[in-house]
Amino acid sequence: MTAADSSFVPNDPTLAPNDPTLAPSGSSLAPGDSSLGPAGTPRPGPVPGKAPIGVGRALVAGLRRNRLMLAGLVVLVLMVGFCFLGPVFYHSDQTNASLADQTLPPGPGHPLGTDAVGYDQLGRLMLGGQSAIEIGLGAALLAVVLGTAWGAVAGYFGGAVDAMMMRVVDAMLAIPAILLLLVLSTIWHPSVPKLIVILGLLAWLGPARFVRGETLTIRVRDYVKAARLMGARAPRIIVRHVLPNTVGTIMVNATFQVADAILAVATLSYLGLGLPPPAATWGGMLSSGLDYVQAGYWWLVYPPGIAIVLVVAAFYLIGDGLREIFDARLRTLR
Amino acid sequence: MAPTKQLARRLGQAVVVLLLVSVIVFTLEHLLPGGPARAELGTRATPSAIEAFNRANGLDQPIPGQYLNWLGQLLQGDLGYSYQQNQSVNALLSANLPKTLVLTGTALLVAVVLAIGVGIAQAAQRKRPLDAALSGLAFTLYSMPVFWLALLLVDVFAVRLGVLPAEAPQGDLAQVLSHPQAMVLPVLTIALVTLAAFSRYIRSSLTDELTQDYVRAAKARGASRSRVLLVHALRNALIPVVTLIGLSLPSLIGGAVIVEVVFNYPGMGLLLYHAALSDDYPVLLGVSMAVATATVLGSFLADAAYQLVDPRVRSGR
Numbered sequence: 066m067t068a069a070d071s072s073f074v075p076n077d078p079t080l081a082p083n084d085p086t087l088a089p090s091g092s093s094l095a096p097g098d099s100s101l102g103p104a105g106t107p108r109p110g111p112v113p114g115k116a117p118i119g120v121g122r123a124l125v126a127g128l129r130r131n132r133l134m135l136a137g138l139v140v141l142v143l144m145v146g147f148c149f150l151g152p153v154f155y156h157s158d159q160t161n162a163s164l165a166d167q168t169l170p171p172g173p174g175h176p177l178g179t180d181a182v183g184y185d186q187l188g189r190l191m192l193g194g195q196s197a198i199e200i201g202l203g204a205a206l207l208a209v210v211l212g213t214a215w216g217a218v219a220g221y222f223g224g225a226v227d228a229m230m231m232r233v234v235d236a237m238l239a240i241p242a243i244l245l246l247l248v249l250s251t252i253w254h255p256s257v258p259k260l261i262v263i264l265g266l267l268a269w270l271g272p273a274r275f276v277r278g279e280t281l282t283i284r285v286r287d288y289v290k291a292a293r294l295m296g297a298r299a300p301r302i303i304v305r306h307v308l309p310n311t312v313g314t315i316m317v318n319a320t321f322q323v324a325d326a327i328l329a330v331a332t333l334s335y336l337g338l339g340l341p342p343p344a345a346t347w348g349g350m351l352s353s354g355l356d357y358v359q360a361g362y363w364w365l366v367y368p369p370g371i372a373i374v375l376v377v378a379a380f381y382l383i384g385d386g387l388r389e390i391f392d393a394r395l396r397t398l399r
Numbered sequence: 400m401a402p403t404k405q406l407a408r409r410l411g412q413a414v415v416v417l418l419l420v421s422v423i424v425f426t427l428e429h430l431l432p433g434g435p436a437r438a439e440l441g442t443r444a445t446p447s448a449i450e451a452f453n454r455a456n457g458l459d460q461p462i463p464g465q466y467l468n469w470l471g472q473l474l475q476g477d478l479g480y481s482y483q484q485n486q487s488v489n490a491l492l493s494a495n496l497p498k499t500l501v502l503t504g505t506a507l508l509v510a511v512v513l514a515i516g517v518g519i520a521q522a523a524q525r526k527r528p529l530d531a532a533l534s535g536l537a538f539t540l541y542s543m544p545v546f547w548l549a550l551l552l553v554d555v556f557a558v559r560l561g562v563l564p565a566e567a568p569q570g571d572l573a574q575v576l577s578h579p580q581a582m583v584l585p586v587l588t589i590a591l592v593t594l595a596a597f598s599r600y601i602r603s604s605l606t607d608e609l610t611q612d613y614v615r616a617a618k619a620r621g622a623s624r625s626r627v628l629l630v631h632a633l634r635n636a637l638i639p640v641v642t643l644i645g646l647s648l649p650s651l652i653g654g655a656v657i658v659e660v661v662f663n664y665p666g667m668g669l670l671l672y673h674a675a676l677s678d679d680y681p682v683l684l685g686v687s688m689a690v691a692t693a694t695v696l697g698s699f700l701a702d703a704a705y706q707l708v709d710p711r712v713r714s715g716r
Contacts, residue, residue, distance in 0.1 A: 232412065236419035239694040240427075243656045243668075244687050247675040248427045324542070331544045332657060336672075351547055358554050366554060370547040378542040 127390035134386025141379040144372070148194030157188025159345060171364055178364040181353055184345075190368055192345035197376065200260050200330045205322035207265030212272030213315055217303050219273070220280025231277065234270050242267055246329070250338040257340070260333070264326045272318045279311045313391030320384035324377045331373055347373050409702055413695045420691040421473070425466050428680050456482075473688065479681035483674075488685035491670060496689075497572050499666035502582070503655060506589035507647055511640065514594050518601025518636075523628055525606060533598070540595035549588045549661040556584060567664035575665075585662045589655050597643055605636040638709050645701025648693050 128135050162182040171178040177186035219230035237245075249263045283289060284307065292302050308315075333339045334348025342349070347369040354365030440448055453459045457468060472479065478488035517537070521530045540548065557565035567585050568578035575582070608614065609632050617631045659668035667686060674682035 228412075232415050232419055235412070235416045235695070236423055236691075239416060239420050239691040240424055241656075241671065241687055241690045243671065244424070244675065244683065245427065247672075248430060251675070252430055328542075328544050332546060335544070335546045335657075336660070348544065351544070351550070355550060358550060359558055361558070366550060370544070370551070373544055373547070374539060374542045378538060381538065381542060 123390050124387075127386055131386045131389060133382050134389075137379040137382025137386065140375055141383065144194065144376050144379065145198060148191050148198060151191040152188065155188060155191070157185035159184055159188055159192055160343060162343075170362075177368055178362075180350065180365055181357070186350075186364055186368065189345045189350060190347075190372055193347040193350055193369060194372060194376070196257055196340060196344065197327050197330060197347050197373070199257055200264065201323040201327040201376075201380075203258075203261035204264035204268060204326035204330075205319050207261060208268035208322050208326075209272050209315055209319045211265065212269035212274075212318075213276045213308065213311070215269065216273040216276030216278075217280050217307055217311070220277035221284050221299060221303050221307060223281070223284070227277070231274075234273050238270050246333060247336075247338065250333060255333075255338065255340055260330055260340070264329055267329075268322055268326060272315065272322070275314050275318055276311050279314055280307050283307050283310050313387075317384055317388045317391060320380055320387055324380035324384070327373065327377050327380070406703060406706075409699055413699050416695050417692060420695075421470060421688065422466070424684060424687045424691070425469065428683050429462060429465075469684065478685035478688075481674075481679055481682050483677050483679045484682070488681050491682060492667075492685060492689060494571065495665065495667050495670050498575055498664070499659075499668065501572070501575065502585055502659075502664060502666055503589065505582070506586045506593065506655075507644070509586065509590040510593035510597055511644065513590065514597035514601055515633075515637070515640075517594065517598040518605055519628065519633065521598070521602040522605040522609060522632075522636075523625075530602075534602075537595040537598050540591055541599075543592075545588065545592055545655075545657045546661050548591065549584070549658060552584050552588055553661075565662075567659075567662040569663075569665060585655075585658050585664050588658050588661075593647070597640070600639050600643060601636060604639050605632055608632040608636045611635075638705070641704045641708055642701045645697045645704060648697025648700070 128138070162184065167179060167181055171186075175185050175187070177190065180186055180189065215230060215234070219227045245267055246263065249266065250260075253259045253263070255263075280303075289302060289306050292306055297305075330339060330346070331348030331351070334346045335352045337352070339346050339348055350369040351366070351373075354362070354369070357365050440452060444452075450459070457465060460468070469479070476489070478492070480487050481491060484491060517533055521533050524530045553565045556563040563583050564578075564581045565584070566581065568575045568581040605628075609628070611632075614627055614632055617627050622631070656668035656672055658664070659666050660672055663669070667690075670682060671686045671690075673679070674686065
């Protein structure tokens with residue numbers, strides 16, 4: 066967890082939908098789901114026995130097959146374009162509050178209205194998206210790098226080292242995520258890099274578990290034994306032989322991590338622990354819109370929420386698609 | 400490894416994890432700036448007053464000594480005394496825990512029942528419009544920030560339709576229970592988010608079971624479609640649900656922080672939130688340890704239950 070442990074499940078790394086221990090193979094939501102075909106139907110994709118195809122070609126082939134993943138990718142590209150290129154074409158003043166224009170309904174000059182201090186809502190939506198996407202990507206990268214290193218070392222050495230390292234992971238998973246978030250964001254006054262560190266420090270536990278699990282199975286393979294007999298040392302074996310074989314797990318997990326981090330940072334902003342004003346954040350916009358639910362100012366309540374759902378869902382769809390691709394690829398490798 | 404021996408080992412691990420948790424939690428809380436004396440006595444307190452407060456609460460001792468003191472009391476079941484609320488932490492926990500259990504327990508029950516229903520409907524209608532629609536709905540719910548979902552429900556049911564109150568019931572357990580209407584929205588919020596995650600697992604595990612040989616054998620013997628689905632496949636498909644419920648134990652105890660904050664529901668989550676904002680160390684430590692214990696216990700119980708319900712695990716495959 067996540068992070069925001071506001072339900073029983075979301076953001077909890079132990080229970081994320083990409084958890085291989087829980088989900089039966091290919092737990093996908095896609096109606097056009099290729100991995101769940103009825104028994105006996107040959108799966109589309111690479112035929113066992115053929116040479117394994119590369120990651121790049123597998124991605125292209127997977128995208129062609131999985132239309133939901135393609136949809137996720139298209140939505141993501143559109144949202145990134147909206148947030149990062151939008152301000153180039155659509156100018157709005159997001160530094161000087163204009164109290165005369167507060168809570169204007171959508172109309173000429175302000176396509177999505179204005180907020181409680183007169184900022185243009187559409188322009189603010191773009192800026193808020195920038196920080197959300199930056200933090201999401203940064204936190205996911207940090208979490209995956211940390212978690213992968215931790216998990217690979219624990220899994221490779223095994224025994225007492227593994228036991229100690231994994232108990233630390235268990236312990237951190239047991240502590241309410243909200244406590245870690247609250248304490249860390251109280252100690253450090255949030256900025257984009259600090260939020261990346263805070264969320265990354267919380268989210269590395271999931272990838273650590275996954276990568277450790279994979280490493281346990283990889284380290285007993287013949288090619289690892291061969292490398293060891295040829296005199297390769299642990300760091301070389303881990304970097305050259307173990308990690309390349311966990312790349313599927315890592316990429317799938319990283320994608321889900323971005324989505325989780327975007328949700329978590331929105332929740333932090335809602336709790337008042339996100340980027341301080343006047344920085345624009347989707348969570349902060351929603352949080353201030355909360356005061357106007359009763360007044361019926363829908364433009365303050367819906368657009369930021371919809372933007373979050375679009376980006377998060379896009380990453381989840383891409384992650385689901387990636388999992389299918391790597392599952393298929395692993396099958397041919399065996 | 401023999402099952403009992405394995406469970407004994409897991410129990411040993413659980414103890415180590417809890418010790419580690421206590422060290423981490425204790426360290427974290429003491430990283431908070433300001434310190435409890437400032438929070439309690441205000442910004443205008445004199446240095447001597449702060450010194451007296453620290454001495455009275457043992458805060459002038461070295462940190463390792465404070466930790467050992469706290470751990471010793473913890474093992475005796477004494478969680479200390481709240482700096483802010485003039486009550487012992489034990490009293491606060493026993494006042495808030497039942498209320499949170501009512502909230503999260505009801506939500507979990509609703510979610511599990513609905514998720515099984517949705518999962519069955521989806522597996523029966525696999526790759527038809529209903530399956531796609533339900534999947535899409537679950538997916539959207541899963542992608543929503545929880546506080547926004549709560550906000551939308553308030554907007555629709557409390558503001559526009561005016562049929563349900565927007566704030567959770569206040570007061571003690573009896574008062575909370577006497578306003579079931581006010582419980583609907585908080586319970587619904589938690590249930591919907593939980594449902595979104597659970598139904599994914601049930602759908603995919605049910606779909607997986609439907610491809611197994613024993614299902615084909617049952618069909619060959621002439622069992623009806625619904626009998627195969629509801630009697631043969633469902634039993635096995637529900638095994639992962641045991642794990643899901645076990646892993647939900649921490650949230651059952653810890654409460655849903657966000658939902659409790661949104662609806663101002665006086666449970667464990669709100670207690671934790673307020674304690675963190677007001678540097679109330681003893682409460683923070685107490686709630687965190689309670690939730691962590693529940694987490695460790697929950698995953699241990701899930702493992703044990705798994706062995707009970709799945710003979711393949713019991714026999715060590």
